[in-house]
Amino acid sequence: AQKITQTQPGMFVQEKEAVTLDCTYDTSDQSYGLFWYKQPSSGEMIFLIYQGSYDEQNATEGRYSLNFQKARKSANLVISASQLGDSAMYFCAMSPANTGNQFYFGTGTSLTVIP
Amino acid sequence: KAGVTQTPRYLIKTRGQQVTLSCSPISGHRSVSWYQQTPGQGLQFLFEYFSETQRNKGNFPGRFSGRQFSNSRSEMNVSTLELGDSALYLCASSLDPPGLGNQPQHFGDGTRLSIL
Numbered sequence: 001a002q003k004i005t006q007t008q009p010g011m012f013v014q015e016k017e018a019v020t021l022d023c024t025y026d027t028s029d030q031s032y033g034l035f036w037y038k039q040p041s042s043g044e045m046i047f048l049i050y051q052g053s054y055d056e057q058n059a060t061e062g063r064y065s066l067n068f069q070k071a072r073k074s075a076n077l078v079i080s081a082s083q084l085g086d087s088a089m090y091f092c093a094m095s096p097a098n099t100g101n102q103f104y105f106g107t108g109t110s111l112t113v114i115p
Numbered sequence: 116k117a118g119v120t121q122t123p124r125y126l127i128k129t130r131g132q133q134v135t136l137s138c139s140p141i142s143g144h145r146s147v148s149w150y151q152q153t154p155g156q157g158l159q160f161l162f163e164y165f166s167e168t169q170r171n172k173g174n175f176p177g178r179f180s181g182r183q184f185s186n187s188r189s190e191m192n193v194s195t196l197e198l199g200d201s202a203l204y205l206c207a208s209s210l211d212p213p214g215l216g217n218q219p220q221h222f223g224d225g226t227r228l229s230i231l
Contacts, residue, residue: 033217043203045222052217091158095218101146101209102171103220105158 002027004092006106013082014114020067021077021109023092029053031097034075036066039089039108048090051075082113117142119223121206127229133194136226140187140208146170147189148220149181152203161204164189193228201230 003026013019025034036048051059051066059066067076079086092106120139128134140147148171149161160173164183181191187208193200204227207220 035219037222042224043227044224045205045207047219047221050217050219095220097217100165100170101148101163101207101218101220102160102173103148103150103207104160105150107157 002029002094002096002104004094004104004106006092006109008109009107010110010112012112012114013079013086015084016081018078018080019082019111021079021090021092021111023075023077023106025073025075025092025094025104027073027094027096029096029098033095033097034066034068035093035095035103036064036075036077037091037093038086039091041088045091049077079111084113084115087111087113119206119208119221121204121223121226123226124224125227125229127231128196129231130196130198132196133192134196134228136191136193136204136206136228138189138191138206138208138223140189140206141221144208144210144221145187146209146218147183147187148207148209149189149191150205150207151175152205152225153201158205161191196230198230201228203227 005024032053034051038046049061049064065078089108093103146165148163163171183189203225205225207222209218
């Protein structure tokens with residue numbers, strides 16, 4: 001069974017500072033993808049970043065980077081230079097390679113950026 | 116390129132009724148997945164369709180069903196609505212090829228269903 005754990009229900013960060021959102025996962029699959037999504041209060045899910053299980057380099061997309069530690073089964077999201085618009089729910093998700101496009105989501109972390 | 120379009124955005128129904136939600140994927144995407152999001156259960160996978168065939172199904176009762184048309188548009192149907200079906204229903208589409216675990220899903224804005 002697949003399980004995604006996000007242990008931080010809520011986080012606060014000062015504007016312009018960096019913040020790390022934690023994600024651990026449990027899977028017996030060798031090949032899988034890890035994803036982070038942002039969900040503002042309006043409801044839409046916005047894709048942020050992807051990391052493949054066989055990728056040796058950590059993924060980066062602009063201010064977002066994914067700290068991937070395969071042995072620890074962790075995929076933490078790092079947001080640098082936080083902006084007020086970053087305030088939202090953040091979800092970590094995993095897609096095993098053998099399950100089509102079924103995604104397993106964590107419970108999310110609510111991030112609030114303080115001016 | 117237009118994103119994933121879900122209609123309607125909001126829906127109010129009463130217990131026992133049925134409802135149909137619609138999803139138009141991003142042009143060229145043939146995989147469409149549906150999720151239910153509630154405060155208590157979070158995001159839960161309902162089912163996935165690819166080339167008009169249901170490929171994966173989550174752990175939901177048979178009252179939840181779906182289908183996909185030849186143009187990749189998808190509909191989700193819930194019959195005999197219960198109060199617990201109140202949720203945000205999200206549709207997501209993905210590029211081919213599927214099954215590699217490396218394709219992000221692109222989500223629509225969702226349909227917020229309220230059951231009275």
